Amino acid sequence: MNPGVTGRGTAAAAVLGAVLRHGPVARTTIARLTGLSPAAVTRNCAALAGLGLLTEVAGPLPYRGVGRPHTPVDVETGRHLVAGIHVAHEHCTLALLDLRGRVRARLKVPHRDPDDHEEVLATAADRLVRLHAEHLPGHVPLGLGVAAGGWVDTEAGVLVEHASLGWRDVPVRDLLAARTGLPVLVDSHARALARAEQLFGAAGHHESLVHLFVGNVVDAAIITGGGAHRGTRSAAGGVAHLALGDPAIECPCGRNGCLEATVSDRAWAWRAYEAGVIARPSIADLGDAAVAGDPAATALLVDRARIVARAAALLFDIVNPDVVVVTELGVIRLPECADAVRAEVAATSRACPSPSAVLPSSFGRDVLGVAAGSVQLDAIYADPLDIRNPIRLGV
């Protein structure tokens, strides 16, 4: 309750957050970064080290010639890990992450019967247990994060409505907790990724950011003042059906010109396929063609980037975040697309602070796993002293 000290959350969270962002770092530096007293930093570091979240490292001391040298501390990545399950249309992506959000093991599990959610989740859980046993048996799992597209009730841990699988009111948390014995948290894909970008990605230390995701669904997530913004009905960031797209395209929602109907992976792949640019309607093929140097493919992806930029510009104007992170195939793989978005945003938006405020996503092929694990990591970094060493994975 001392003013201006910790911002939101506990002091321990502030300390751990500073350590995460500023690599191996001396305690006095942490004190400066967080505004805490050196004494408080020492005590919190001790508590965090006791939980195995922090270690002293024998730093490559860049000695300053005078005074007692630093004893840098860093996030302990060798003892704990976090599991993640991302539930998509055709498969689950499983991942084990360390506390720096790095994927240490991954596995893609196709759904046997997509309609049978119990079977899908049970299989995912079992494979996860095996993944852990095979790859990182020495690491203690702290929890499991689940990310999915669509509407999620985070409090209840229920997947209210999955965007493409058609699941309804699936009690994901309880099902997976029973099967793994781990604490389980569930959140929407977009919010999880936004938080991941803030914790581990290029968006680094920015206090506010917007994450714009373009895949088969289009969704945005807003983070302001330290926390993800959910909105009344957990529906914040609904940009899918804004009329920013091609007015000639009908959307299943009944209106025309919806952003999602125009620029989703599926829609754009079809557009490219029909234009004869690729041999089958696959967005990955389009990306490969463009990366290989096909000018028509590149042009198509740049076109998409320009439309995506309209949404980014809108978000800049309305939310005015420090940065907008864009997860979209073209922007990630082709510099031309990223430039196109930046140029378009700079030209359209009044509030975009600088072109460099538009960033491509940082997680490459591992996005889905990182998203899922980050659901749990978010909670750990928000209140690190609250972790309960769980029962061993696998019950």
Add this chain to the structure above:
Amino acid sequence: MNPGVTGRGTAAAAVLGAVLRHGPVARTTIARLTGLSPAAVTRNCAALAGLGLLTEVAGPLPYRGVGRPHTPVDVETGRHLVAGIHVAHEHCTLALLDLRGRVRARLKVPHRDPDDHEEVLATAADRLVRLHAEHLPGHVPLGLGVAAGGWVDTEAGVLVEHASLGWRDVPVRDLLAARTGLPVLVDSHARALARAEQLFGAAGHHESLVHLFVGNVVDAAIITGGGAHRGTRSAAGGVAHLALGDPAIECPCGRNGCLEATVSDRAWAWRAYEAGVIARPSIADLGDAAVAGDPAATALLVDRARIVARAAALLFDIVNPDVVVVTELGVIRLPECADAVRAEVAATSRACPSPSAVLPSSFGRDVLGVAAGSVQLDAIYADPLDIRNPIRLGV
């Protein structure tokens, strides 16, 4: 630092906030509302009463027949007040508000020389001192809030750029503080009003709200999770230049179809004037005509409401707040306009929880004064124990 107890801010703020919202209320009820223990409520109430922010009232006890009766406490409106100066294009609006945000005295001061900001502010300050001496000499002023359209640096208390007066980098806080001896806070019009609606208006206890202001400028303000969202460059809520308006209309910004260029008071009054509905291009005349029953005037205002509704729908989808409060002449004065907005939003937005989530502004003719005073009241309710009884008004 005890989990889940006070939400954001101090316990005293939670207590005072609960008292503000729930009228005269028993301490036990406050405990239930805030999640604090009865003991903590007692202590905080004592502290707040000591500062003169709270009183015990000899309540009209609705006695429940058994047990010790309540001793209701309420916000003390008879000892302190807050001053406000709203700086507009042609005049300053001065107001003295009590702690419930009610305007107790008001005065409109036309600018003698709009270009001479020092003179304008000095005159406003002097008239404010006189207003206090004449009307409420017994009340102790706690501070002065300044609201203005345009770009405001709240930290520095500087009006970076006024929307219509053309002022630049005016150190409003220092000028007025020197002249009045009061603590001065400066904020943008839109944010101040949003906060006022949340504190004193119909938006009551909603945690998140968006305020959409349509006057000669068009602006939105976003409040989430307890605090106004400023954005990186204090530019959050920039809806003025979204392409939601009439594509035939050119905007000074260089593009076409901007919302502000289409629906601002000035623009719409001209439209009505040119259509022959009113005798001179005045939005007030248009409102009067509509209220008097002129169907053409009403139709024009309903048209405007529909366009405004597009912005409201957009804000619902992107921010997903509990409510959107609309400050616009038609919506405030004509039920038809409010209904038009509700219908349009319900039809367009996917995230609007219910038509009743669109509310007209609550402050009638006093909006400007309330906005200005609320800049200061906001700070008081955010950290009530922090008030310093200032030097007597007038130095």
Add this chain to the structure above:
DNA sequence: GCCACTTTTTTGCCCAGCGCAACGAAGTGC
């Protein structure tokens, strides 16, 4: 009028957690 009973409010005590300041630690340069 007095007592049992109920509910509100206060008081006393304990405990977490931070800041302050003094102290111990670990180096360099002379």
Add this chain to the structure above:
DNA sequence: GCACTTCGTTGCGCTGGGCAAAAAAGTGGC
């Protein structure tokens, strides 16, 4: 070996919350 500098730790006091016991302020029965 000693002065000096900076880093990290420890002891102490303060703030402010919770818990539990006590006090307060009524009603209704006798």
